[in-house]
Every structure is written in structure tokens, then in C-alpha cells.
């Protein structure tokens with residue numbers, strides 16, 4: 001029998017305190033943040049999505065669960081601070097009309113944990129504003145998150161603009177849209193890398209650091 005994710009019940013019942021205790025207990029047992037995200041928070045949200053799709057929970061319950069997860073991530077973030085001066089800069093963003101920002105936020109935290117200075121722009125960032133931001137902070141890398149497959153034209157338009165204005169900029173893409181067929185566009189953008197999850201990102205960052 002599959003073991004139930006312990007945080008699912010408190011998230012669905014809106015029990016912030018119990019959800020927070022599960023995370024703080026894991027932090028005090030030195031469970032890495034990446035594991036808390038990948039093994040607990042992400043699967044719980046995927047399950048919330050399935051329950052919602054099957055009409056077993058309301059939109060209100062789904063909103064509550066995702067709001068609690070974001071607040072747990074804020075609690076975790078306070079523990080991420082390091083005194084080391086970051087050497088590289090990344091911009092992490094969702095595109096215009098893309099309202100799913102939790103995956104991108106996890107990506108942003110993994111960059112910070114690996115010593116990067118990160119500008120997390122969050123959900124629904126207009127294309128021109130993203131471009132202006134890149135011009136302003138001159139990052140080494142831009143990470144773009146896409147959950148909804150129908151936002152693919154926006155991704156393509158953004159990638160076209162980035163590749164023509166910043167041909168040397170490292171671009172990472174990821175998110176659930178790529179589980180739903182969006183990967184086919186990659187053949188048009190040989191310099192752009194798709195990564196599926198936080199483990200892959202951490203491996204990528206280790207290789208990047210060693211110039212591989």
C-alpha cells in the first residue's frame with residue numbers, strides 16, 4: 001500500500017500549524033530543502049491538483065493548500081540565508097498569464113542554496129518587463145517556468161527575443177507544460193536547456209560551476 005504524504009491532510013484541512021510542524025521537524029532533522037520540496041511539497045500539490053480535477057475538493061481548498069505551501073516556503077527561506085557573497089546572477093520567472101509560480105520559486109531557492117544571487121520575478125511577468133529586467137541586471141542565466149501548455153506561443157516569442165538580443169545568455173526552461181508536449185519546440189532552440197526537476201537543476205549547477 002502506498003504511504004500517504006503526511007502533509008496532505010493538514011494542507012487540505014487548512015491546518016497551517018500542523019503543516020509547518022512537519023516542515024520544521026524535517027529542517028531540524030537536517031533534511032535538505034531540495035528533498036522537502038521534491039519529496040513532500042511538490043507531490044502534495046500534484047495530489048491536490050488531481051483531487052481538484054476529479055471534483056473531490058473545491059477551488060477554495062486548492063487555493064488554501066497552495067497558499068499554505070507558499071507560506072511554508074517563506075519560513076524555509078529564512079533558513080536559507082548564507083553569508084557567502086554570490087558570484088553569479090540568475091533571473092527566475094514565469095511568463096505573461098502564467099499564474100503557477102510555486103515551481104519557479106523552488107527553482108529560485110535551489111539557485112540561492114547553490115550560491116547564486118537570484119531575482120525571482122514570480123507569476124505573470126510581461127514579456128517586455130522581463131526583457132528590461134535582463135537588460136538591467138545582466139544575469140548569467142535566465143530560468144523560465146511554464147505550467148500551461150497553451151502558453152507555448154508566449155514562450156516561443158520570449159525565447160526568440162532573448163536569443164536575438166542576448167545570444168550568449170544561458171536559458172533554462174522547465175515546468176509541467178513540458179510533460180504535455182511543449183518539449184517539441186526545443187529543436188528550434190539548440191542553446192536552451194530543459195530540466196525536469198530540482199535534482200537535475202542541482203546537477204546542472206554543479207557542472208556549470210566546474211565549467212563543464
Ligand code: B12
Nearest residue numbers: 046049066098099100101102103143144145173174175195
Ligand atoms: C496551485 C495550482 C494553481 C494555482 C497556482 C498558485 C500559485 N501561487 O502558484 C492557481 C489557482 C493560480 C491555478 C490556476 C490554474 N490552474 Co492550476 N494548479 C495548481 C496545482 C494544484 C499545483 C501547482 C504547483 O505548484 N505544483 C507544484 C510545483 C512544485 O510543481 P511544478 O510546477 O511542476 O514544478 C516542478 C517542476 O516542474 C520543475 N520546474 C518548474 N518550473 C521550472 C522552471 C525551470 C527553469 C526548471 C528547470 C524546472 C522547473 O521544478 C519544480 C520542482 O520539481 C496544479 C497541480 C499540479 N499537478 O501541479 C494545478 C494545475 C497545474 N493547474 C491546472 C489548471 C488547468 C489551471 C487553470 C487553467 C484552472 C482554471 N480553469 O482557471 C488555471 C490557470 C491559471 C494560469 N493562467 O496560469 C492544471 C494544468 C493542466 C494542463 N493541462 O496544463 C493542473 C495540472 C491541475 C490539473 N490536474 O488539472 N492553479
